[in-house]
Amino acid sequence: MNAVAIPEPQSDVVIRLQDIERIYHMGGETIYALRSVSLTIERNEYTAVMGPSGSGKSTMMNVIGCLDSPTGGNYWLNGRLVSAMNDRQLAHARNRDIGFVFQTFNLLSRMTALANVEVPLIYSGMRRRERHDRAQHALETVGLADRMSHRPSELSGGQRQRVAVARALVTEPSILLADEPTGNLDSATGREIMSLFDKLHDSGNTIIIVTHEKRVADHAARTIRLSDGAVISDGPSGDEA
Amino acid sequence: MLLGETFLIALQSIRGNLFRAALTMLGIVIGVAAVITMVALGAGAQAAIDAQMEALGGDILSIGSSNRFSRGVSRNQQTLTTDDADALARDSIYFDGIVPEIDNRQQIKYGNTNINVTILGTTPNYADVHLFNIAVGRMFDSSDDAGRRRVAVLASEIPGMLDTDAAGIVGRTIQIRSISFDVIGVLESKGSSGWRNPDDDVWIPLSTAQFRVAGNDRVENISAKVREGVSIELAMVDIERILRREHGILPGADNDFSIMNRKQFLDTRQEAAEVFTYLLAGIAGVSLLVGGIGIMNIMLVTVTERTREIGIRKAMGATNGNILLQFLVEAMVLCLLGGGLGLALGAGASYFASEFAGWQTQISSASIITAFTFSATVGLVFGMWPAKRAASLDPIDALRHE
Ligand SMILES: Nc1ncnc2c1ncn2[C@@H]1O[C@H](COP(=O)(O)OP(=O)(O)OP(=O)(O)O)[C@@H](O)[C@H]1O
Ligand SMILES: [Mg+2]
Numbered sequence: 001m002n003a004v005a006i007p008e009p010q011s012d013v014v015i016r017l018q019d020i021e022r023i024y025h026m027g028g029e030t031i032y033a034l035r036s037v038s039l040t041i042e043r044n045e046y047t048a049v050m051g052p053s054g055s056g057k058s059t060m061m062n063v064i065g066c067l068d069s070p071t072g073g074n075y076w077l078n079g080r081l082v083s084a085m086n087d088r089q090l091a092h093a094r095n096r097d098i099g100f101v102f103q104t105f106n107l108l109s110r111m112t113a114l115a116n117v118e119v120p121l122i123y124s125g126m127r128r129r130e131r132h133d134r135a136q137h138a139l140e141t142v143g144l145a146d147r148m149s150h151r152p153s154e155l156s157g158g159q160r161q162r163v164a165v166a167r168a169l170v171t172e173p174s175i176l177l178a179d180e181p182t183g184n185l186d187s188a189t190g191r192e193i194m195s196l197f198d199k200l201h202d203s204g205n206t207i208i209i210v211t212h213e214k215r216v217a218d219h220a221a222r223t224i225r226l227s228d229g230a231v232i233s234d235g236p237s238g239d240e241a
Numbered sequence: 242m243l244l245g246e247t248f249l250i251a252l253q254s255i256r257g258n259l260f261r262a263a264l265t266m267l268g269i270v271i272g273v274a275a276v277i278t279m280v281a282l283g284a285g286a287q288a289a290i291d292a293q294m295e296a297l298g299g300d301i302l303s304i305g306s307s308n309r310f311s312r313g314v315s316r317n318q319q320t321l322t323t324d325d326a327d328a329l330a331r332d333s334i335y336f337d338g339i340v341p342e343i344d345n346r347q348q349i350k351y352g353n354t355n356i357n358v359t360i361l362g363t364t365p366n367y368a369d370v371h372l373f374n375i376a377v378g379r380m381f382d383s384s385d386d387a388g389r390r391r392v393a394v395l396a397s398e399i400p401g402m403l404d405t406d407a408a409g410i411v412g413r414t415i416q417i418r419s420i421s422f423d424v425i426g427v428l429e430s431k432g433s434s435g436w437r438n439p440d441d442d443v444w445i446p447l448s449t450a451q452f453r454v455a456g457n458d459r460v461e462n463i464s465a466k467v468r469e470g471v472s473i474e475l476a477m478v479d480i481e482r483i484l485r486r487e488h489g490i491l492p493g494a495d496n497d498f499s500i501m502n503r504k505q506f507l508d509t510r511q512e513a514a515e516v517f518t519y520l521l522a523g524i525a526g527v528s529l530l531v532g533g534i535g536i537m538n539i540m541l542v543t544v545t546e547r548t549r550e551i552g553i554r555k556a557m558g559a560t561n562g563n564i565l566l567q568f569l570v571e572a573m574v575l576c577l578l579g580g581g582l583g584l585a586l587g588a589g590a591s592y593f594a595s596e597f598a599g600w601q602t603q604i605s606s607a608s609i610i611t612a613f614t615f616s617a618t619v620g621l622v623f624g625m626w627p628a629k630r631a632a633s634l635d636p637i638d639a640l641r642h643e
């Protein structure tokens with residue numbers, strides 16, 4: 001109890017997971033999506049998360065993104081205990097601190113690409129004109145200048161993914177969480193997105209990226225491997241566990 | 242800022258499902274229309290009834306001859322006489338005024354102008370009992386009546402019909418059935434009572450009418466003004482007692498006269514108007530309730546359909562409050578649109594009802610405020626639960642929703 005109450009002292013640590021556990025109860029069965037995951041991520045770290053399908057990568061990203069509540073353990077974001085935050089503080093964290101690229105994009109199907117990218121800016125209270133300019137700029141950055149008024153259903157899978165990336169970047173969050181951001185991209189576009197992430201890293205962002213591809217993971221300095229909900233290795237990229 | 246944004250999102254969402262929105266609004270439309278009509282007609286009908294009550298005098302009983310049946314044949318005869326009126330005035334303590342009258346249509350002539358109007362033969366207290374005021378000149382008095390003098394008092398519209406005015410005709414002579422009458426006064430306008438226009442009559446003393454025009458002492462009608470504080474029923478019983486005695490009607494035989502109670506008549510009309518108002522209030526209440534439930538239902542459907550959207554918005558930084566507001570505004574916009582349509586429908590309905598029933602109706606700013614208050618309240622009350630449900634969704638569960 002005491003350990004919980006002590007605030008995280010090191011200011012360079014932006015994410016700290018301590019014995020994080022995420023259990024699902026399916027009928028009589030108990031599924032451990034995450035079991036006792038402990039790790040810290042420092043400011044401006046570039047981390048890749050790898051592991052087989054179903055190993056808990058997305059679950060961990062959702063916990064870090066303040067979307068899912070772990071069933072056990074503690075999580076501090078920028079030194080603040082997330083389980084103690086109220087709805088407004090959580091919404092603020094999702095809006096300002098974190099940019100999230102979902103594995104399944106999660107775009108609003110009734111809206112254009114531009115309107116989709118504007119959504120987080122609406123909730124940060126930005127004025128229409130500035131919002132518009134920022135969203136437009138974000139879409140240009142991911143190479144979708146000519147597709148802004150298309151709805152998601154009128155875009156290819158790769159283009160949708162790039163809209164999702166633009167939406168995650170548009171609020172200029174300090175932490176970028178990307179769940180397989182290159183999964184649907186051809187290698188050329190994938191490389192463009194990765195060089196964008198590299199640039200963001202160079203400008204001081206903290207990046208966590210889930211991937212199956214070693215080529216992508218090699219952009220990161222550090223690779224965390226998950227298996228069956230547990231961390232099985234955590235070290236510099238390129239090392240084979 | 243965010244409220245405006247929320248408003249836009251609501252409008253977009255309604256536009257995306259226009260037909261469904263229209264069906265959902267129907268209950269609100271009918272409910273608000275009923276409220277508007279109720280307010281407009283209720284006030285109009287009440288005003289009309291009050292005006293009639295005032296004009297007719299609710300406390301005046303009207304006694305007329307009634308048809309008598311003998312051997313299965315109805316004989317239409319006038320059974321009332323001046324003596325009956327005198328007996329009522331003498332023997333009953335329940336009346337402030339007893340006014341016998343006869344009327345028939347006659348040709349009158351002034352200069353070269355001929356008109357056909359109702360000549361009313363009555364006693365001098367007619368003006369007091371029926372609440373008329375003299376504009377110019379004087380009313381005839383009992384000596385005019387006793388002397389069967391040829392004097393006439395004109396209702397307000399008569400001078401104009403004779404191509405002159407009130408001041409111009411008092412002191413002049415008009416011809417009624419070629420008999421000369423001196424015009425001694427002109428009345429102020431009374432306004433229509435709904436049955437007939439009292440402003441185009443010519444009044445002459447009763448005796449003059451009976452003996453110079455009609456040739457007998459029959460009267461057509463006797464008005465009896467009930468003294469204040471006396472019950473109408475008691476007064477009617479007393480009239481019956483005196484007239485049966487005067488007419489020598491044996492116990493068990495039918496009256497040869499009838500007593501009309503105008504107040505009763507007006508009360509019936511008033512009750513009808515009230516029943517109509519309650520009916521509309523009932524329709525309004527039920528429609529608004531059903532409409533509200535419809536709104537709630539459709540909002541619950543919308544929330545379920547858009548669960549993923551809610552998850553996405555929350556993931557992008559929407560607070561529970563933002564989501565609550567979004568769905569509440571959507572419910573209220575639906576209701577307000579319905580309220581606007583209902584207002585138009587209610588205005589149309591009141592217009593036709595007033596044309597049809599002859600009641601004054603008005604769509605006042607009060608009814609517009611009522612319409613929007615009702616619909617906004619319905620939106621707020623019935624939109625709250627679905628909106629709360631949307632707001633309390635867990636982000637990750639909402640995102641996973643298919
Ligand atoms: N809502 C849920 N209910 C029950 N089990 C769940 C739920 N969500 C995830 N799981 C389980 O948790 C485990 C981890 O899932 P997760 O989505 O994190 O995997 P992943 O590593 O992202 O896989 P992939 O590479 O295929 O995306 C899986 O076994 C999955 O079946
Ligand atoms: Mg996954």
